[in-house]
Amino acid sequence: MIKLVPQKVSIIVPVYNVENYLAKCLDSLVNQTLQNIEVLVINDGSNDNSEAIIQQYAEKYPEKIKPFSKENGGLSDARNFGLERATGDFIGFVDSDDYVTETMFEEMLNLAEKHQSKMVICNIQKVDQHGNVTQKLTQIPNMPENINLENNFSVFSDLSYFACNKLFKKELFDQKRFKKGVHFEDIQLIPQLLLECENIAQTQKFHYQYLERTDSITKTHTEKGLDILKAVEDVEAVFKKSQYAQKKAELKNFQIFEGVYSFLAYLAFVKSDDVFYDMANKLELFMKDRDIKIKDILKYSRFDKNYLLSLPLKKKIFYLLFFAGQKKLIRKLM
Structure with missing residues (x-):
């Protein structure tokens, strides 16, 4: 009798000056119902209290939290740093000021296994700093749980290409990385990964909680x-x-x-x-x-x-x- 090794999920969390939000993010990850996870927390040159918070969690949850610290290189660089060190069969990305439901990665891994999918997608909801839902973002309306791309290729043009509400088979990143030094790195990479897939799976649950911060510097559009x-x-x-x-x-x-x-x-x-x-x-x-x-x-x-x-x-x-x-x-x- 062959004993099947359960598949592992690596969650990559780039951190840059998010001392007010990081604990809520990490709590949502260490409390995942999926047990076989590792959370790679990458301090990308923060100069606030983020590093101390990371160390606290690493000490409290040594089997789950894998802390790293590097010079500031931007979001793509931090994600790539995590990809180089991830040991899981699947990869997820969570931004360090956001958080997720505790069943997110268990459900998405189940869907990946059930449908042999290299990419799984969930819905997103925008929340304010009090946890109130301000907007629900349904990703793929009116389609089945398992979507065959050859027959439903309109998904390619209609999808929102966020990295953070998706679970990816690690092998999709064998030859690919996030492009450094650019904005809109998700639009650049995630469609390329979709092109490697025959099918994708989806859940209609709003697992990913995207925080609309009031304190973030208004991004200047240039x-x-x-x-x-x-x-x-x-x-x-x-x-x-x-x-x-x-x-x-x-x-x-x-x-x-x-x-x-x-x-x-x-x-x-x-x-x-x-x-x-x-x-x-x-x-x-x-x-x-x-x-x-x-x-x-x-x-x-x-x-x-x-x-x-x-x-x-x-x-x-x-x-x-x-x-x-x-x-x-x-x-x-x-």
């Missing part, structure tokens, strides 16, 4: 937004060599959703006029190079619903003015 377009380019290069290379309609929809809509959602908050116009021009080039027409954008449906029509009025007006070439009017209104 030309860093151009990293979205670069991320899409990197995915395109991998797509062309992938098992799904012939699915050109879905690639175009990905270009529209991430390259046009996500980019414009970022561009709306760019303060500098010069940067705004420069980025707007680069988007127009991006569209021209890919033969993306205004009618393609207006027709784009996400999860079988027209995307533009599903948006709040203010966003609708912004997008429509942009597509009508009214950039100066947009700047005036803003």
Whole structure:
């Protein structure tokens, strides 16, 4: 009789100056109903009290918490550092100011095993600092637990590519890492991992609790937004060599959703006029190079619903003015 070794999950938690949130995050991980886990907590050069909190948890839960400390290198670098040291069969990522339900990794590992999936997805809810739910983000509505990608490849263009609400088979990272020194590293990498999958599994439970912080420095929107377009380019290069290379309609929809809509959602908050116009021009080039027409954008449906029509009025007006070439009017209104 062969004794099956239970599969292990490695959870990678990059930490940078989160002393007020870290305990809640780590509590949610050491209390997972899944016993066979390791939590790699990577202090990415914090200069607050985060290191002391990490050490407390490492002493209290030595069999689960694996502490590491490194020079500051950014989110991608810290995640990659964790990937190099993870010993699990599956990998999860949790941001250190967020937290998760205690059954998250048990349920997601069960789904991975049940459906032989290399990627499992759960829903996200945004919470405020008192734990009140402010928004529920359903990831894949109206689809079965096990999704065959060949037959449902619209998922490729419609999915939100967060790293943190997913469980990944470790082998997906054999040749791949998060790109360092860029913003939007998830949009750059996670679609590439999806292209390696034949199927994905999902749960409709809202396991991942994404904290909307009131104290975080308001992110200034700059030309860093151009990293979205670069991320899409990197995915395109991998797509062309992938098992799904012939699915050109879905690639175009990905270009529209991430390259046009996500980019414009970022561009709306760019303060500098010069940067705004420069980025707007680069988007127009991006569209021209890919033969993306205004009618393609207006027709784009996400999860079988027209995307533009599903948006709040203010966003609708912004997008429509942009597509009508009214950039100066947009700047005036803003």
